[in-house]
Amino acid sequence: MAREKRKYTPKREDGTQPIGLPGIRRLQFFTNLRDRALTKNLNRLAMLGIGASLALDVAKPVATGVPQTIFCYECRACYATQDKCPAAIAYQAELIVAARVGDHWRFIKNGGMKCLRCGGCVSFCVVNLDLPRIFSRGQQRVMEAMEQGRIPRRRIRRALEEGLFGREFIDRVVAWLDKQNGGRA
Amino acid sequence: MLGMLTFAVGGVLSGVMIAWSMDFKTARELIQGGLGGLTVGVLMALLLPM
Amino acid sequence: MILGYVTLTIFLAAMVLTLLRKINLPVQTVLVLVTLVCLAIGAIVKGFTEGAAAILTLPNEMMGGIILHPVTALLAGLFLAGALNASGGFEAFKVLIAKLQKSPLGLAGTFVVLINFPMITSLPCGRIMAAALLPLLFAFGSEGGMNLLTKSQLIVLIGAFARNAFGSCGPSPIGGVGQIGEGFLGSHFPTAADGILRAPQAFSLMIGTALTALFLKMISRRLYPDSCSLRDKREGEVDAIVVPQAPLAGYASLVIFVAALIVAIFQPFGKVPVQTVLVIAAIAIILIGRAGIEALMAGIILLPVSAMVAGFMAAGALAATNGFDALGQVLGLLAKVPVLGVAGMLAIFVQIQTMIPLSCSRILTAALVPVLFLFGPAAYGFLTWEQLAVVMAAYIINATTSCGPSPLGGGGMMGEGQMRVESGYIKGAYTFTVMAAMTPLAAVYMKFLNLVNFAAPGEALTANIGALGGFVVLIVAINLLAIRLMARLAAPGDKPYFTQVGGFLATGMFAGMVLALSTFGLHVIPALQGAFGGLLAALWIAFMVPKKLEPEPAPF
Numbered sequence: 001m002a003r004e005k006r007k008y009t010p011k012r013e014d015g016t017q018p019i020g021l022p023g024i025r026r027l028q029f030f031t032n033l034r035d036r037a038l039t040k041n042l043n044r045l046a047m048l049g050i051g052a053s054l055a056l057d058v059a060k061p062v063a064t065g066v067p068q069t070i071f072c073y074e075c076r077a078c079y080a081t082q083d084k085c086p087a088a089i090a091y092q093a094e095l096i097v098a099a100r101v102g103d104h105w106r107f108i109k110n111g112g113m114k115c116l117r118c119g120g121c122v123s124f125c126v127v128n129l130d131l132p133r134i135f136s137r138g139q140q141r142v143m144e145a146m147e148q149g150r151i152p153r154r155r156i157r158r159a160l161e162e163g164l165f166g167r168e169f170i171d172r173v174v175a176w177l178d179k180q181n182g183g184r185a
Numbered sequence: 186m187l188g189m190l191t192f193a194v195g196g197v198l199s200g201v202m203i204a205w206s207m208d209f210k211t212a213r214e215l216i217q218g219g220l221g222g223l224t225v226g227v228l229m230a231l232l233l234p235m
Numbered sequence: 236m237i238l239g240y241v242t243l244t245i246f247l248a249a250m251v252l253t254l255l256r257k258i259n260l261p262v263q264t265v266l267v268l269v270t271l272v273c274l275a276i277g278a279i280v281k282g283f284t285e286g287a288a289a290i291l292t293l294p295n296e297m298m299g300g301i302i303l304h305p306v307t308a309l310l311a312g313l314f315l316a317g318a319l320n321a322s323g324g325f326e327a328f329k330v331l332i333a334k335l336q337k338s339p340l341g342l343a344g345t346f347v348v349l350i351n352f353p354m355i356t357s358l359p360c361g362r363i364m365a366a367a368l369l370p371l372l373f374a375f376g377s378e379g380g381m382n383l384l385t386k387s388q389l390i391v392l393i394g395a396f397a398r399n400a401f402g403s404c405g406p407s408p409i410g411g412v413g414q415i416g417e418g419f420l421g422s423h424f425p426t427a428a429d430g431i432l433r434a435p436q437a438f439s440l441m442i443g444t445a446l447t448a449l450f451l452k453m454i455s456r457r458l459y460p461d462s463c464s465l466r467d468k469r470e471g472e473v474d475a476i477v478v479p480q481a482p483l484a485g486y487a488s489l490v491i492f493v494a495a496l497i498v499a500i501f502q503p504f505g506k507v508p509v510q511t512v513l514v515i516a517a518i519a520i521i522l523i524g525r526a527g528i529e530a531l532m533a534g535i536i537l538l539p540v541s542a543m544v545a546g547f548m549a550a551g552a553l554a555a556t557n558g559f560d561a562l563g564q565v566l567g568l569l570a571k572v573p574v575l576g577v578a579g580m581l582a583i584f585v586q587i588q589t590m591i592p593l594s595c596s597r598i599l600t601a602a603l604v605p606v607l608f609l610f611g612p613a614a615y616g617f618l619t620w621e622q623l624a625v626v627m628a629a630y631i632i633n634a635t636t637s638c639g640p641s642p643l644g645g646g647g648m649m650g651e652g653q654m655r656v657e658s659g660y661i662k663g664a665y666t667f668t669v670m671a672a673m674t675p676l677a678a679v680y681m682k683f684l685n686l687v688n689f690a691a692p693g694e695a696l697t698a699n700i701g702a703l704g705g706f707v708v709l710i711v712a713i714n715l716l717a718i719r720l721m722a723r724l725a726a727p728g729d730k731p732y733f734t735q736v737g738g739f740l741a742t743g744m745f746a747g748m749v750l751a752l753s754t755f756g757l758h759v760i761p762a763l764q765g766a767f768g769g770l771l772a773a774l775w776i777a778f779m780v781p782k783k784l785e786p787e788p789a790p791f
Contacts, residue, residue, distance in 0.1 A: 042260075042264055043260075043261055043263070043264050045267075046261075046263050046264040046267040046268070046545070047263065047541060049267050049270075049548075050263060050267060050541045050544050050545050050548065051541070053298065053301060053544065053548055054301065054306070054540075054544050056298065057298055057301045057303060058303070060298075070303055071508050072303075072304070073304045073359055073410035073508075074302050074304055074597050074601065075304075075359060075410035075411060075412065075414045075415065075597075076414060076415040076418055076601060076604075077410065077414040077415075077417070077418060077428070078418065079414075079415065079418025079419060079421075080414075080417065080418040080421040080427070080428040081418075082418075082421050082422055083422075090605075091605070093601070094601075097299050098299065100299075101295050101296075101298040101299045101301075102295045103292070103295045103296050103298070103299045104292070104295075105292060105296075106296065106299060124418075124428065125506075126359075126408075126409050126410045126414075126506060127410065127506055127507070127508045128505070128506035149288060150288060150291060150292070151288060151292070152285045152286055152288040152289045152292075153286075153288075154285055154286075155285070155289075
């Protein structure tokens, strides 16, 4: 049976919405989109997902000891460190984001485990984040995650082969890989 | 200096175009628009590394 | 890598279909669904290839796509707007504008300065100024109470202001998007981090804002005549301009607002996040105006925030499933197509963020600037350092302006909300001017003037102001001509729409050619390849501009 389509009339100005500021009702920008819902619950679920992700993105760095990462603009001005970084890390901002969300592989593949925490990149940061501290905490968390089996073993082995672990971590990583392989190197 | 000059000329051009787009079409209004653009261009040039 | 191509295709298809109203759902819902689909596919593939641990890492990798800075910047701007409104700051602003009307600048000059205000302040996110000042701009119209501007003037004012705001994060020295490129160029140009990309961006933004105003006036209004529900004054309403009385607290709040901007920009008290300064200012304004916390909260509108975050989530899911790697690979492969070559590939590369406009330019810039850098002497050697700087300037201005026309929670949607227009109204104006004018303008400015100022030791470059002037005049003239021709035929319907597509294609070709000439000099083959690349980019951009904005029937 063909379903009769109702005439759709846009409601760009919905008088039932509360006024926020001059010319802006709360839902003004998306009033026309609001009428597009297939089911209200789908949209509600989507909004819940968005809210939860945002809340988690803020709460997680606070809970894991890197609250400063919330202030990162992700402007990547720190890339200007260039050859002043003794560990030849090119993408410092990637390490900050990785530390914020707990993306351990992103931290490793961008050279975070080679960082010497010298602070050479700090002067380039436009909001003066304590980068050595953030990177140090990131390194600790990577080691913990590795030992708890939360990073795929194959990626750890690849990182080791590519020289992505600094001298201070190599022994621990090799020992862990040995243990995983039942004592075989 | 060349940068300042470029921004000043670009500012005037931009100011006149904006004024005309906003239906300010008398000669006096277009000149005012150009003057506004000149202000923007010079101010911007002063703030930039040249 | 096949995974990356699959998720990239899903993302692009969802974006195009949403924009063209083939998927008739709110943008947030679409983006969350895209996120879930991409993550599910990623989980299946990674689960098979790397085991269960790889699946568990996916949500964290997706979360890495959420950039907090634009979210907090928008909230800070909305706080300020709420505070200014409650304390009478907007009234004081109106009195000031009325007084400036009688100054040598007049009303026209005052609005020119106001439109360019976001660029002058160059804050690290355009949403701050847009959120704080858009309600003020609305107030200049008949509905806003001041009766100073007509409906068509208000459309141009709001559209041009939003254009300027959503490009102003580029030249910002305190965390602007341009700093990504400047960081890389520091490998060769010793003082690049001081702002090698700032002047080219600011210059092209200034000219591009004016061309956007022109496009809105001459084309958008004719193409979508019924879309705007702003109204002019009704018959019988008072014709006079209404200048309100502003309380003393209003003037005080304006002083605090300006002082906060100065502190945020020049940072006399050390490096502090801009948001911190602005929120402190908002609280101070609230205290002086003796307004309640409700006034502060009145400005907060959560829907733009949720759309933006949904965009970040989808981009994060794409990054987690190697979608951006696939995009970089496709662009690299284009250089091997004979008719395109390196010049044609670069003509497409510099337009890529306008072709795929995301809710914040930082997402793709962070992924693609390293790829662009690799085209230089550091890896593939397609470009010299000077050529890389020229292409970088063109790429960055295109990137930083891309949140403006983004239908996925981009900043331009705030302007469209204030104009009372359907989503997509500003897309033609914003994408045309970026593609046809701003991108080549930034390239020629860098080539003929800025490189000289930032040349590495030992290099003797000579500024060629004549060539710069010639190119600027040519670019602006071609744009004016194209806008004029498109405007002559602009009207709703199929035929005028294809005329507009023709205008896009011609100027896109021209932009690609100018980029090739700026990068490779006067050589015929790269110029032709650049023109062809520009044509392909323009084809995509033109067809992303909605043909009509009359709402489709609802699907229920």
